[in-house]
Amino acid sequence: MSDTPHAPPATGSDAAPLRLYLIDASAYIFRAYHALPPLTRKSDGLPVGAVQGYCNMLWKLLKDMKGADGPTHLAAIFDHSEKTFRNTLYDQYKANRSAPPEDLVPQFPLVREATAAFGVHCVELPGYEADDLIATYACKARDMGGEAVIVSSDKDLMQLIGRGVIMYDPMKDRRLGEDAVMEKFGVTPDKMVDLQALIGDSVDNVPGAPGIGPKTAAQLLDEYGDLDTLLARAGEIKQPKRRETLINFADQIRLSRELVRLTCDAPAPEAIADFAVRDPDPATLSAFLEQMEFRSLARRVGDGKHPDHDGPALAPRPVYMSAPVVTPRYGATAAPAEPVEAQGFDHAAYVCVQTEADLDAWIAKATAAGVIGFDTETDALSATHAGLCGVSLAIGPNEACYIPLTHEHTPMAGAGGLDFGDAPDTREPLAQIDKATALAKLKPLLEDPGVLKVLQNAKYDLAVMARRGIRVHPVEDTMLISYVLEGGLHSHGMDELARLHLGHEPIPFKTVAGTGKAQKSFKHVELDPATRYAAEDADVTLRLYRILRPRLAAEGLLTVYETLERPLPSVLAEMETAGIRIDPERLRRLSHEFGLRMVELEQTAHEQAGRPFNLGSPKQLGEILFGELNLPGGKKTASGQWATDAAILDELGRNPAVDHPLPATLLEWRQLAKLKGTYTDALSAAADPDTHRIHTSYQMAATTTGRLSSSDPNLQNIPVRNDIGRQIRQAFVPSPGNLLISADYSQIELRLLAHIGDIPELKRAFKAGLDIHAATASEMFGVPVEGMPAETRRRAKAINFGIVYGISAFGLANQLNIDQSEAGAYIKTYFERFPGIRAYMDATRAEVRAAGYVSTLFGRKIHIPAIHSKSGAERQFGERAAINAPIQGAAADIIRRAMIRMPGALEAAGLSQVKMLLQVHDELVFETPEADAEAAMTVIRQVMETADEPAVKLSVPLVVDARAATNWDEAH
Template sequence: MTFGKGCHLHLIDGSAFIFRAYHALPPLTRKTDGLPIGAVAGFCNMLFRYIEGNKGPDAPTHVAVIFDHSSKTFRNEIYPDYKANRPELPEDLRPQFPLTREATRAFNIACIETEGYEADDIIATLSCQARDAGGRVTIISSDKDLMQLIGDGVVMFDAMKNKTIDRDEVFEKFGVGPERVVDVQSLAGDSVDNVPGAPGIGIKTAALLIQEYGDLETLLARAGEIKQPKRRETLINFADQIRISHRLVSLKCDTPLDFTLESLEVRAPEPDTLLTFLNVMEFRTLTKRVADSLKVAAPLPETATPSPAAQAEAVAAPEALPFDHAAYEAVTEPEQLARWIARIRERGHVAFDTETTSLDEMRADLVGISLAVDPGHACYIPLGHRQGGGDLFASDSLVEGQMLLAEALALLKPVLEDPAILKIGQNMKYDWKIMARHGVEIAPIDDTMLMSYAMFAGLHSHGMDELSERYLNHRPIPIKELLGSGKSQITFDRVAIADAVKYAAEDADVTLRLWQLFKPQLHRARVTTVYETLERPLVPVLARMEMAGVKVDRDTLSRMSNAFAQKMAGFEAEIHDLAGGPFNVGSPKQLGEILFDRLQVPGGEKGKTGAYATGAEVLEDITTLEDSHPQGAELAARVLDWRQLSKLKSTYTDALQDHVNPDTGRVHTSYSIAGANTGRLASTDPNLQNIPVRSEEGRRIREAFVAPPGRVMVSLDYSQIELRILAHIADIPALKQAFRDGHDIHAMTASEMFNVPLDQMTSDIRRQAKAINFGVIYGISGFGLARNLRIPRAEAQGFIDRYFERFPGIRAYMDDTVAFAKAHGHVETLFGRKIHTPEISAKGPGAGFAKRAAINAPIQGTAADVIRRAMIRMPGAIAGIDARMLLQVHDELLFEVAEADVDRLIATAKEVMETASDPAVQLSVRLVVEAGRGPNWAAAH
């Protein structure tokens, strides 16, 4: 078939596929020999998905995958530094390159690369040829360097976003049409490819210039006419550099090619070739999916004398067996359960899951228990399924065909508490608490959620559905299918037992398969220690804290709510008066319109949704307009007052009352262990980690957190833990000395930076230094500091420059951390916790976010690790003391202690916290803990 009108050529940017695959997937290796194959696996998946997705009426007639041959091209002769600042290739990626070529050929797709040319040039050449022959072209890539090719039947397609890129997108990105993209790029340069461009000119300015003068040559010829002197000088002085840039970014349409367009005609894959390749790579799931798609049988996995270890893992290969809901068993008789228990004892481990009536473990009733011992071999024990309904007064009766709860517990308790039998769960803290309420303390445990967290923090979330889809290629039955949603939602005890068996046993099955997959990976990912010392042991500790709960005095809260309500009503009346009529003060939209439209307060700025911003900062600025706009200033001030009370009332004094457990009379939060990427805990339902303290009004809410009679609240908190860790990690002698001497760290910083002796320090200078110290931890920027201190940006930048000058180690730490993240795709805490940074090499504005997060993560994460270690050791250390650990607030632990034991508790707990990093990490800065005590949290803090 001659290539011509009616033909449609697809050109796939192979290198882009490889890099996306590499960064999207964990570092997978081939089981038999450890060959890194993550990128190849991802590449094959993407290619297969591409093929499956392009079978419709608009299917391509011709297709090719194009690769870069090597990093040296003709552009290096024009400009030796071209792409010179590219980071070194990860060492486990390079050996995968030839395999991606092999994969492309295995899929029976033309695989193209040419020495001395970039893939982009080949794509350009093929595009031109196809277009000239009258055909259409789709370039599958999102690389902006290819956008110059768009037009005349050539479009781009971003396979990740599933979105076509046409003239409009090009205009949005470059401010000019595709035919002028090269001109804009020549001026703006490109830091990623190291194209110099014109210094000080970015895409915005470049687009303006090209729009005004038409094209680059005209612009350079008439550069003398430019009004802005600096811009004019730049264009005249750097004309040569701009022309070189032009040659660098212009794609060549005349790359020598030794094949014809006709040879790219779409061919169906040869099942034998393709399946053999996939099988050799040991992509079991993909092999199966491809075989299904080609309607042939999948080949048997390679069996060439695997090592015993490999054999064991092959047995454990969770993909090997499909999920079969019909195979799950309902256990209703003691003899039946006894048989399962015998199998569990044989195996030495069991996946365990509970079904209940609520997500709140302290109120949930146990409805059933599921167990799994081998993949596909799982059961469900119904215990509390009920029927009846409508009658509000009679308690509903148990459904027939269930086991008696007491009988099941009697059989299971010895297993669940047997130190020789490992209980495997997904988010085991939940099940631990449910069983603890039935007098069973599960141990020992493994937790697949925490394994995932140890290996993949930062890459994705760690819920079961997510993990199952990602790693087992299986979508479990959604709970919504059983319970429904919204108003008509039912509780699990109303689910028919037959449905419950499928759902619940599947959960245990999935958990077991995930465990088999993850367990050996922990070691390879070098996070076994993290999992064993920072994650797993925390489960029972947190479970006990949550079950203990904290006593909250309802009456105090209720009185405060009433007082807030009264005050708010007063403010509201004033606000309506000032506004000239009633409106919903709680609606930022209405408030914005009143302030900026009706009252014409200057400076209203609309956000991306078109609404005025009315955040606290904006309102505070308006309150300073007393002279020019007294009405607006007054209104803003009252709204700020109203908002403060509204927040305190709705989020704290009202909501907290509803969280008092009727059985215990206490508030039981729940900590998520795997929620925050950095290793911090997060507190939910209610969040007890953000109880007010900064404002006097708010702090009084802590007075409602009380110790019962005869007991005392004790709070211990790390002093400046993050700055101490920074001083250690970045190795800053001045900071360390200050901590050693017990000096005021912010005053010391101020003194160093502004050359003010300590005895002449003012609170304002100290405040600025404090902001800088914190800024450093957050990955400082001139803009951010300026906003925080409300000073001009240049001044803020000056502070930062001086800070880096005085403490050069900080600069080095920041640079090293970002470089490490780019090289490895993650950063690490001192204790080896890995936090992945998949966006670190992103281009554009996202890059700043990722960098700052990468700089912050080791500091925040190390502090989180330290307090985790303290918490894990705490129960053992305070065993002889009449005290309970109740809450953790990132750098603070709150205890409830018998009056007589307070001093002993403080001494012991302080010691545990201050030495928490030992012996794993030898900190060069001492950790210091401050203690407080009192009848309530406000007094203790």
């Protein structure tokens, strides 16, 4: 960068300090091209889709820049040509770039006309890239004492961020400073050149250091300071492969540094003074928009000075927005002019790829398309153990294929349906490509950063392919896009989304594989029906993406998706693949002990009832309790049987009018039966017989609030507060030489209530590190914290947590076993002492009634359809759900943010052997080498306790309790 001495602060118009905005126009053009469907001018058929998108984006930017911190000077910087001084340094620079789409080429000069019509200077220079001009002008503005704002999200420009230079991402409406670079890449902006030199860039064909990715590069630069020192001391690196790469490719890495380094000394075609902000000339702008036949935009823009503020400036078509659009590869195959939802499904058009030549052709088409649908077909539901039957690709509506890999003939059956056993199968093998060969060919496509892979429930497919050495990237997930847009309104499985958005009923699995005992593995499905089923999945997924993805930006939910959802599938896939180890012998002993105790309880129950009966039969229980013993409180179900659920038995056990031991005996028996069946027996059966590790599956879109759920097996509902639950957790153990770490947020929902409701009393207690329940009790009942009776604190605790969930006087009375009137008085006193909570609840009720949804601190929308129910009881339920949802949802968002950041933070700290294994509500469980435990807990706490930042800065501290031990119970 320039070392020009500081000049006196420059001034813009009206003596305002210089604030120069530099628009990365080349990136804008490609983003606009991919953000709208093909459009032609009606009068002559001229392609103008990119021009219209660019105008919309530019107008919105100009409108949003109005204000005190807007620009005094403004310019749009363009690329002039493909060849620059970098091609002299390295003739393969950008050699992989394909030619721009044919319909985009004639739009380039029109975009420049559009820029001028909006009153913005166009700047370009032969032999230099737009990024070099941006760097040059940014440095000049900085050295003049002003500020440069680069309108782009391109990582190549992040090296410029620093004193007097920031970036602004208009799509996310976010300013990017040094913290944002550190958060994303793990280095400060001044090290971005060195980092990019190491990692290279496949889009620009910058070679870099083979095998070194961003995380490793950041770690190396943190350890050695800069690239020159790293290369000079490469022989000290302990990892052999890394050491050899840095030694053998040192010259290539240095060349890469020169290719990615931006120059601040390019000849400036115009002076900054010429870029003074000015309103567009109304006549010029109106004439241009009329010439382009952009009449809708002309109406919104008005005279160019006072644009209409109604509605979004741009309704984009799908585009992969999380990376800078510096290449036309994404979406190079134009989307069909006919809306995808209007096109029928032609299963006969799907292709079964059975030869290497056909596979090569499909890979080439997929690479050119830039955005593809992708799906896997397996022979089991568990991603960690499933066999891969084949994969499917889609590049457009009805342009999809299935690539079978391990299909087999259906086993032959003899008379009566019996297998022939060892009888030889004389049928010809199925025609399919060798699996290893096919995967080797698919790997570059699936890992190509220039090709976006669109999946439905990506986590499953990522885990399946990772087990085969393929890291599918970059990825979009239609299930999660739908979840962000319409969480709480419906489920987000592919079939339901196809019905909702495409009016299409996908082929049911049972029609190709059968049902019940006759169901066969997918690998035994004949290739024709397998192709129709599998290719349709990829086709549907890509169509859903093209419909749903644009809504994220239009509805203000893009940041929610990009920060809370999209990065998480790969993290969860790694956790599921890692699994957690159990001690099978301990579980067997527990199961045996539970069984013996259940036999004892069964005998006791028979004695208490006066006769034998089946403890597992609700019908017989009802007859004993309410028919023969005549216990009070009996209620019959719609079928006419007595209700005997846990709530009924618990009520009988707590009712002072019921002087009978049978309900308590039944409750204990039921609890043991559930624990034995659900955990001690099921966990042993679920563990891998070789590794003794359990691989649960996380559902990301199953709850309305963003909380994850766990299944097969469910590890989130193991009791934690009773002795039996703790015994089960003691069976979760680390591998030899390791420890388990449990890191748990302390009272996160109450902390969020204090922040969201702006409750001064709770804030003070949390900031002072007080016992919040004792502090609440003291505030409510006027009792000193010192020497407070345990029962008083317990009641305050019940109210604290109950209020978060909208508890009623009836519910609190049942929980505390007190009169409803007394419970009502407690709640009334609580609201009197903490009026901010009542205000929060009233405001939330009003919000959900008006909008039908509530939002978390991080922007997640949680729809509450019950709020509009005709049933008063359902509306009340909706109000209670709405009160809790912003709190529980924010807690879920925070732990998601922590999980997404955790792998990178651990690796950056040199703790790559520490693995995140489980997420259980507000708790994360890790496995770590014993020697790394203390360092790991420090990093884990730091990541979790700052997970709200920088998006939100809570007014109360987040506190994480972390402990390392030899089993999960001791660590908790």
